Amino acid sequence: MREDKEIKKHCPCVSEIITRRLSLYLRCLLMVNREGDEYISSRELAKRFHLNADQIRKDLSYFGTFGKRGVGYNIEAIVVKLKEVLGLTHVYNVVIAGAGNLGIALADYPRINRDSFKIVALLDRDNRKVGTKTKTGIPIYHISELEEKIEELNVRMGIITVPVDAAQNIADRFVESGIRGIMNFAPVRIQVPPYIKTISADFKSQLEVLAYYVSKLM
Amino acid sequence: MREDKEIKKHCPCVSEIITRRLSLYLRCLLMVNREGDEYISSRELAKRFHLNADQIRKDLSYFGTFGKRGVGYNIEAIVVKLKEVLGLTHVYNVVIAGAGNLGIALADYPRINRDSFKIVALLDRDNRKVGTKTKTGIPIYHISELEEKIEELNVRMGIITVPVDAAQNIADRFVESGIRGIMNFAPVRIQVPPYIKTISADFKSQLEVLAYYVSKLM
Numbered sequence: 001m002r003e004d005k006e007i008k009k010h011c012p013c014v015s016e017i018i019t020r021r022l023s024l025y026l027r028c029l030l031m032v033n034r035e036g037d038e039y040i041s042s043r044e045l046a047k048r049f050h051l052n053a054d055q056i057r058k059d060l061s062y063f064g065t066f067g068k069r070g071v072g073y074n075i076e077a078i079v080v081k082l083k084e085v086l087g088l089t090h091v092y093n094v095v096i097a098g099a100g101n102l103g104i105a106l107a108d109y110p111r112i113n114r115d116s117f118k119i120v121a122l123l124d125r126d127n128r129k130v131g132t133k134t135k136t137g138i139p140i141y142h143i144s145e146l147e148e149k150i151e152e153l154n155v156r157m158g159i160i161t162v163p164v165d166a167a168q169n170i171a172d173r174f175v176e177s178g179i180r181g182i183m184n185f186a187p188v189r190i191q192v193p194p195y196i197k198t199i200s201a202d203f204k205s206q207l208e209v210l211a212y213y214v215s216k217l218m
Numbered sequence: 219m220r221e222d223k224e225i226k227k228h229c230p231c232v233s234e235i236i237t238r239r240l241s242l243y244l245r246c247l248l249m250v251n252r253e254g255d256e257y258i259s260s261r262e263l264a265k266r267f268h269l270n271a272d273q274i275r276k277d278l279s280y281f282g283t284f285g286k287r288g289v290g291y292n293i294e295a296i297v298v299k300l301k302e303v304l305g306l307t308h309v310y311n312v313v314i315a316g317a318g319n320l321g322i323a324l325a326d327y328p329r330i331n332r333d334s335f336k337i338v339a340l341l342d343r344d345n346r347k348v349g350t351k352t353k354t355g356i357p358i359y360h361i362s363e364l365e366e367k368i369e370e371l372n373v374r375m376g377i378i379t380v381p382v383d384a385a386q387n388i389a390d391r392f393v394e395s396g397i398r399g400i401m402n403f404a405p406v407r408i409q410v411p412p413y414i415k416t417i418s419a420d421f422k423s424q425l426e427v428l429a430y431y432v433s434k435l436m
Contacts, residue, residue, distance in 0.1 A: 023423045088433075116429060156432050157432055204329055209234060211310055214399040
């Protein structure tokens with residue numbers, strides 16, 4: 001109950017859509033920053049990354065004003081603020097259940113395992129994989145060690161890449177072990193308590209959405 | 219210009235959010251159908267797959283009424299209708315640019331390569347991979363053959379899993395070769411003409427959205 005109230009207090013302040021935009025602005029600003037620029041206007045930012053300048057101004061205005069007339073936004077100041085708002089001021093340890101092609105691809109995917117996220121373990125039931133490491137050095141443990149590793153490695157986020165019929169069981173075990181955010185690649189809707197955030201990344205469903213648009217053009 | 223008008227005529231009728239829901243209903247109904255049931259009520263469907271019964275009734279009512287009072291929906295009739303609405307009545311040939319871990323994982327991912335989608339080729343610049351096939355038998359061609367393969371294999375949808383700095387070039391080549399729907403896994407926003415539909419599947423950005431929620435619970 002206490003947990004439920006906590007969520008009501010915090011979560012509605014930024015919707016998922018806005019969160020996605022803020023995450024995108026952060027990515028773009030970090031790119032600009034790496035090139036050495038200190039300031040950027042909403043118009044330049046919009047032009048360069050094909051965004052909407054009015055939307056940028058509106059979104060960023062929620063978090064105080066950093067824009068100077070004629071100069072633009074102080075990039076470092078917004079980056080700090082965006083990271084704070086997005087909860088990216090510390091590192092999240094992440095486990096991946098399922099060390100198939102996809103699990104391994106995710107674990108080794110460039111740029112995932114940097115800054116705010118650290119993929120600390122893959123878990124699989126295939127004994128031939130258990131005890132080995134991915135190319136970038138992420139260890140694969142047996143799926144029976146899931147609870148133990150989540151506690152030991154202080155994990156709060158989990159990725160599911162196991163087959164459909166194992167997905168709900170993994171989700172249950174994730175939740176019971178203290179994981180609070182789940183990214184699910186299995187093409188099935190998993191059931192979790194209301195205080196757990198899930199993101200579904202079902203490729204086939206995304207392809208179907210594309211197909212809808214493409215079919216109208218043929 | 220003609221193309222633009224065509225889109226205006228067709229596309230606004232079902233929004234992306236509804237399309238995603240319809241795609242999900244289709245998945246659920248196909249599962250129920252495989253078990254041999256002929257009818258299902260919106261309430262049962264909602265309960266079983268954790269959906270909203272009112273929403274189901276509302277969404278499906280757009281496409282005519284298939285529900286019988288006390289019996290429910292005729293599953294086969296809705297499946298046919300949903301496939302028609304979603305443009306899934308024929309097979310889409312798909313190419314994947316980038317035969318790294320992710321490209322290969324996608325090509326071999328269970329259930330993607332079935333029904334409405336056929337991944338016909340991977341394209342890569344690594345000569346060691348060119349000429350080989352994935353586990354499920356999808357051939358890998360040299361990236362220089364992209365235009366040729368798209369035409370030869372009658373491809374209208376493309377998936378980008380190349381590194382960030384190559385993504386825009388691939389998108390341009392896709393569009394020029396006649397591809398109309400792009401699923402982009404590179405963590406960058408690609409620029410395409412307005413009549414091209416793109417879906418961004420940037421993992422890191424999705425993890426950041428998760429992090430936002432998880433951070434509120436810690």
